[in-house]
Amino acid sequence: MAIVVQKYGGSSLGTTEKIQNVTERIIEEKEKGQQVVVVVSAMGDATNHLVQSARDISLHPDARDMDLLISTGEQVTSSLMSLALKERGADAISMTGWQAGIQTEESFGNAAISSIDLTRIHQHLQKGKIVVVAGFQGCTSSGEICTLGRGGSDTTAAALAAELKAIRCDIFTDVDGVYTADPRVMKNARKLPSMNYEGLLNLAKMGAKVIHPRAVQHAKEHQVPLVVRSSFNKEEGTSIHHHHSVRDDSSAIGLTFEEGLSRVRLYSSDGEPLKSSALLQLLKKEEVTIKGNQVEADGSFTVILRNEDLYQTLSCFNRNKEKIGIGRMNHSTGLAAAHLVFIDEQSADQFKSRLSMPTELTNTDLWPFSSRPEVYSVLVDEKQAGRTCQILHDSCVESCLDLQAHIN
Amino acid sequence: MAIVVQKYGGSSLGTTEKIQNVTERIIEEKEKGQQVVVVVSAMGDATNHLVQSARDISLHPDARDMDLLISTGEQVTSSLMSLALKERGADAISMTGWQAGIQTEESFGNAAISSIDLTRIHQHLQKGKIVVVAGFQGCTSSGEICTLGRGGSDTTAAALAAELKAIRCDIFTDVDGVYTADPRVMKNARKLPSMNYEGLLNLAKMGAKVIHPRAVQHAKEHQVPLVVRSSFNKEEGTSIHHHHSVRDDSSAIGLTFEEGLSRVRLYSSDGEPLKSSALLQLLKKEEVTIKGNQVEADGSFTVILRNEDLYQTLSCFNRNKEKIGIGRMNHSTGLAAAHLVFIDEQSADQFKSRLSMPTELTNTDLWPFSSRPEVYSVLVDEKQAGRTCQILHDSCVESCLDLQAHIN
Structure with a gap:
């Protein structure tokens, strides 16, 4: 039965x-x-x-x-x-x-x-x-x-x-x-x-x-x-x-949203690039969940984490400043993330390669960051988050639904 | 340890x-x-x-x-x-x-x-x-x-x-x-x-x-x-x-009290005494808890039970009327029981044999009944219960405390 x-x-x-x-x-x-x-x-x-x-x-x-x-x-x-x-x-x-x-x-x-x-x-x-x-x-x-x-x-x-x-x-x-x-x-x-x-x-x-x-x-x-x-x-x-649809579309399948985030940016003390693996290892030991991280164009290193982990993280970096070669540190808090989620890494890459931001967002201070390969994430001030999510959703997600309807 | x-x-x-x-x-x-x-x-x-x-x-x-x-x-x-x-x-x-x-x-x-x-x-x-x-x-x-x-x-x-x-x-x-x-x-x-x-x-x-x-x-x-x-x-x-004190006292060690009781009295249909064991067996089958029972001087049989079991009990007796030879039945409800509890059966027996009710209770309608061998129980109208308990406690329990104090 x-x-x-x-x-x-x-x-x-x-x-x-x-x-x-x-x-x-x-x-x-x-x-x-x-x-x-x-x-x-x-x-x-x-x-x-x-x-x-x-x-x-x-x-x-x-x-x-x-x-x-x-x-x-x-x-x-x-x-x-x-x-x-x-x-x-x-x-x-x-x-x-x-x-x-x-x-x-x-x-x-x-x-x-x-x-x-x-x-x-x-x-x-x-x-x-x-x-x-x-x-x-x-x-x-x-x-x-x-x-x-x-x-x-x-x-x-x-x-x-x-x-x-x-x-x-x-x-x-x-x-x-x-x-x-x-x-x-x-x-x-x-x-x-x-x-x-x-x-x-x-x-x-x-x-x-x-x-x-x-x-x-x-x-x-x-x-x-x-x-x-x-x-x-x-x-x-x-x-x-388990169906595998052949997709020729790079639209996101959905948008998720996360509040209560902070960003910490670290600069090298000696001009040498910071060792990101050592930095991440430190946070792992502290059991801090890292929401995103990346090496910036200027060689600085950025970590995204939850507000409640911010002070523990800053104190951890401070204790290990000399060992790791951290010079200047700055941070901002009260941030939110919008995540455009794709069916797979390939779709996400296609999207990222041809992305031009929706014109409604050109005046908004957005900071794209790496979270997962199949996701396009942007960090934004919490006050701008609702509007940003709505625009991203409507312009980058909606179109995929026609495809979805087609599959079924 | x-x-x-x-x-x-x-x-x-x-x-x-x-x-x-x-x-x-x-x-x-x-x-x-x-x-x-x-x-x-x-x-x-x-x-x-x-x-x-x-x-x-x-x-x-x-x-x-x-x-x-x-x-x-x-x-x-x-x-x-x-x-x-x-x-x-x-x-x-x-x-x-x-x-x-x-x-x-x-x-x-x-x-x-x-x-x-x-x-x-x-x-x-x-x-x-x-x-x-x-x-x-x-x-x-x-x-x-x-x-x-x-x-x-x-x-x-x-x-x-x-x-x-x-x-x-x-x-x-x-x-x-x-x-x-x-x-x-x-x-x-x-x-x-x-x-x-x-x-x-x-x-x-x-x-x-x-x-x-x-x-x-x-x-x-x-x-x-x-x-x-x-x-x-x-x-x-x-x-x-575990101490066994030699007691020469027949005072009760305590008084407990129970409300919400009913009494059912059954008379034989043919003058032959009712078979109490058969009656109790019937109630056991119905899972009715019997608080007390006894054969009265006139040959009738009385059962004490909780109010919530009353109608189930009456209906059970009614169904088995002819088989058991039950004639008349009557019941009263809204009753309470006061239990004078003794250290053992012997003390209880001594007490029962020489009991004369406290004079304050001579005008109260009390109905002594058998509950357990080491207990002297009386049934009383719920409205009289508080006063009855107080008098029984003060006259039949209090004296034992001197003995208790003596033991210790």
Whole structure:
């Protein structure tokens, strides 16, 4: 019998009423004759509340305690969802991550799934039950509860779908598909009816909130068809599969956006070019996430990072000034990045080679920088960010939709 | 190294601030050179909130789902407590029931502990850590999470103390010891400085909320010294141990109280005495809890039960009227019971044999009934209950305290 995995995000499950509402979708799938595994996130703001309780006690809470704490959010939803399904007459069973056989590496707060023992899930599916699994969590071989990091329930769903050889993995969320930009922010963002794994992976890596990159990676590796769709309506959503379209187009497939960034620029003390690898190594040791970096035409070196990492970074560079040969340093903060995301590196290169900025942006202070090969990123003052994103989206993304429509 | 188990109830842990407050007591114990295991309940009303979420969805929620749901309450507290201890500089580790090795029978909602594997707890204690265990829960051999029923965290603490051969098990609660009556209700209730297991067991079985009978039973069987004390002050509390005092006194050791009761009286249809065992068997099948029963002087049979079970009981008797030979039935509701609890059956018998009701109660309609051999119970109209309890307490309990003081 074919297996379908459905994942419901926190915004679809914010109240007990919302939980009851989505049971219809689940039972519908079951009644089509499929075996159904449901993966649930924590209800609405539940995780944030748990994190806040911990922060009331400790500013730097222990990662192991945190995982024990926040994994309860999904456990609560799985049992409530199972109750709601039973109340509608379906047979269901709730499971924590470890009960569902999800084993992880020991890496609190951001563990990867190392293996899945499907014995119990198969037992229950064979009895005709809908299996409801708490997402975002698993257990190490030594019995430690680990969570899977941001978007972890997506990862649970995709990994289970891969392991179960599911015919489909539905990601139910509060938007009805993958859009060319976040539709909650950019009103004329358009839904992509279908795309391939690489495209979604690129969007997800650049911060598109619709799905977590690790989940897409799982789906891609095991060629599990993904569908991103809304839990609030019956729109078709976006289908993600493995088709390779021959593209003669270099339009971006989407635009993502990131606030709260800072830029640090370093000049050499002796005229010799700065060793960028040594600089990046220093920041890696400090566990600072580098959003972008590049060597400028004048030999100076620029790093983009989050505002909250700025002072740690400056202090780190300052301590290592002489060792690395850093002379002058300057920085600016309150910046945002707009990322034009392409289907692949080749499309991005084509775009970059023939790019002429939209005329509406000629008076805006934009600073292009390297983030990833398949992305064209510009840094801009936060105050200019909304307008810049809108113009970039409308002039550099829109055209690709005709092609997309053509493919489907 | 000696081990001490400390259990903190939900009212001691109602907020993150309260959790932080009790860390001092725990660290104090550790600094005396003991190894410390802390057992925690869910925070304040957390369990009630979880139960309410389930009831929003289902009036008769599945017991397995419920256990998965409500066990999260204690899991949350254990991680927050561990964080709070670390924040004060202590080394601590949080554990769920199953991580702490607590194995239960498969009986959702009211499981008994079947065994405890102390390997992980000992490992952490040997590393000098304070081990914080989520109370009220365990796991079956097949990996199902079960809760231990009402007062389950007391049971976890006493069972761990027994298995760890702890030198003491402290039960921290919102009253500072075991009283002759609930001190929140009866202002002149007096604290018992010490008592034996049997006495506390009898009080607990009759509804004294200070500790759960199953926990006392564990402590008694393994002779773990228990101390019931307040988490809000440093009062000595009540010590419970194994001493057998020679008693020449037949005073009650305490008074407990129960509202919301009904009484059903059945008359035989043919003058033959009713078969009480058959009647009780019927109610057992219906899972009705019988609070008391007795054959009256006129041959009729009386059953005391909770108001919420009344209509189910009447309907059950009605269905079996002819089979059992029931003639007339009558019932009254809105009743309360006062229980005078004795140290043992012998003391209770002495009391009963020479009882003359306090003169203040001669005009009150009291109906003595059999509940347990070591208890003298009277049923009274709920409106009279407060006054009746007060008089019974003051005249039949108070005198025992002199003896208690003498023993200590």
